[in-house]
Amino acid sequence: MSGADTPSSDDPADDGTCVVYDAGELVVGPAAGTDESRAGDGSRAIGDRAADGPLEIREDAAFAAIDGEVVAVGPTDEITREYPPESAATAIDAGGNAVVPGFVDPHTHAVFAGDRSDEFTAKLRGKSYQEILAEGGGILRTVRATRAASDATLRENLRAHLDVMLAHGTTTVEVKSGYGLDAETELRLLEAIDRVADAHPIDVVPTFMGAHAVPEGREADEYVDRVVEEQLPAVAEQGIAEFCDVFCEADVFDVAQSRRVLEAGEAAGLTPKIHAEEFTRLGGAQLAADLGAASADHLLHATEEDAAALAAADVVPVLLPATAFGLGEAYADARAFLDAGAPVALATDFNPNCHARTMEFVQTLAAVEMGLTPAEALRGATHDAALSIDREDGTGTLREGAPADAVVLEAPSIAHLAYRFDTSAVDTVIKAGVEVDP
Ligand SMILES: N=CN[C@@H](CCC(=O)O)C(=O)O
Ligand SMILES: [Zn+2]
Numbered sequence: 001m002s003g004a005d006t007p008s009s010d011d012p013a014d015d016g017t018c019v020v021y022d023a024g025e026l027v028v029g030p031a032a033g034t035d036e037s038r039a040g041d042g043s044r045a046i047g048d049r050a051a052d053g054p055l056e057i058r059e060d061a062a063f064a065a066i067d068g069e070v071v072a073v074g075p076t077d078e079i080t081r082e083y084p085p086e087s088a089a090t091a092i093d094a095g096g097n098a099v100v101p102g103f104v105d106p107h108t109h110a111v112f113a114g115d116r117s118d119e120f121t122a123k124l125r126g127k128s129y130q131e132i133l134a135e136g137g138g139i140l141r142t143v144r145a146t147r148a149a150s151d152a153t154l155r156e157n158l159r160a161h162l163d164v165m166l167a168h169g170t171t172t173v174e175v176k177s178g179y180g181l182d183a184e185t186e187l188r189l190l191e192a193i194d195r196v197a198d199a200h201p202i203d204v205v206p207t208f209m210g211a212h213a214v215p216e217g218r219e220a221d222e223y224v225d226r227v228v229e230e231q232l233p234a235v236a237e238q239g240i241a242e243f244c245d246v247f248c249e250a251d252v253f254d255v256a257q258s259r260r261v262l263e264a265g266e267a268a269g270l271t272p273k274i275h276a277e278e279f280t281r282l283g284g285a286q287l288a289a290d291l292g293a294a295s296a297d298h299l300l301h302a303t304e305e306d307a308a309a310l311a312a313a314d315v316v317p318v319l320l321p322a323t324a325f326g327l328g329e330a331y332a333d334a335r336a337f338l339d340a341g342a343p344v345a346l347a348t349d350f351n352p353n354c355h356a357r358t359m360e361f362v363q364t365l366a367a368v369e370m371g372l373t374p375a376e377a378l379r380g381a382t383h384d385a386a387l388s389i390d391r392e393d394g395t396g397t398l399r400e401g402a403p404a405d406a407v408v409l410e411a412p413s414i415a416h417l418a419y420r421f422d423t424s425a426v427d428t429v430i431k432a433g434v435e436v437d438p
Helices: 076-082 117-124 129-134 139-148 151-167 183-198 220-238 255-267 284-291 304-312 321-327 334-339 359-368 374-381 383-388 415-419
Strands: 003-005 017-029 056-066 069-075 090-093 098-101 103-105 170-176 203-211 243-246 271-276 295-298 316-319 406-409 426-431 434-436
Touching (some): 017 076, 056 076, 090 426, 090 434, 103 359, 139 183, 151 183, 151 426, 183 203, 203 220, 203 255, 220 255, 243 255, 255 271, 271 284, 284 304, 304 316, 316 334, 316 383, 359 415, 374 383
Parallel strands (some): 017 090, 017 098, 103 170, 203 243
């Protein structure tokens, strides 16, 4: 068990220092030689992801942080000599347990209202996701419930989900709009994300996804006009989204429509992301490579050719094993992306169709169902996930200079994250050098 001793804010020891020590295993980040580096032209060069071990793990280690930033990592005796725990604002004795970077969840649809548990039951009886959507259920049903919900309800729902995520070690999360499908509601959703993010310890990365489905009674082309001509300019004017995403899928938005949305998003200052090759191989991965998107997500039906194109274009594949689990679909081929030299980011895809909020569950699925080692899964849930949302400031690592976001496990090794699938292995969560109490 870890022991925390955090003085109150008027204590003389409250100097902004955080020391976490006596970690049996301390995950620093990708092993030397495999980390990404900036190419001379300023673009991202990910390097040969599969060449070496996925993570540098130190034994009997500690880290110190000042004002939310890691300033030293090393053997416990050295770090505690330089940064004595008794005079630190936050001092955590990991007691020989493992310490890992805070998890990064780079793909969620966490702001919505309503309940679709009955659709889950229908799917168990054989109804498909697409059949439900074609009947006006699925995303369209959540849109009706979300439009009818008050701002306060939307904020409260999101806050409650973020609380669960934080308690399970997620310290950075991407949240998409997309259950509004009109300018007014899409803005309400992004404003809800903004308001909740302001008052929550988790770092929230906002994504505009007006092109999440074609609203009832509309044609896709005509709706894409609305996204491009009304929604995107309004979102850009408010400055409340960083990425623009689109559901590139048969009977939703085709490749040309997806390209139109993402190019307009880019012109409005939003970096492209894409839901690609989820139910059918339509060409979304190639489009992502063409546009230099930050990520291509889902990829259940991507081919080796797609993996090579993404790796060559430095587009991060984001795999969502909880979605495949919930839908009873075959999992994405994680090894194919690693073999192609790409990173593999993992995410929950939390949404009403995939009620998964913990990156612990995702790591279990990645190991058991997709054949990743626990270390590869943890890299996907931290460093590589951060890459997919353009967080290249060390987020997802505990290197010097990185944000001091960490998780102390109640277990001696990182393998417990994937291995322990009934209850949480998370003991203590640290955000920006401060222990959080979700
Ligand atoms: N596939 C598209 N969007 C979500 C599902 C949204 C929903 O069904 O409400 C996803 O990524 O899984
Ligand atoms: Zn999604």
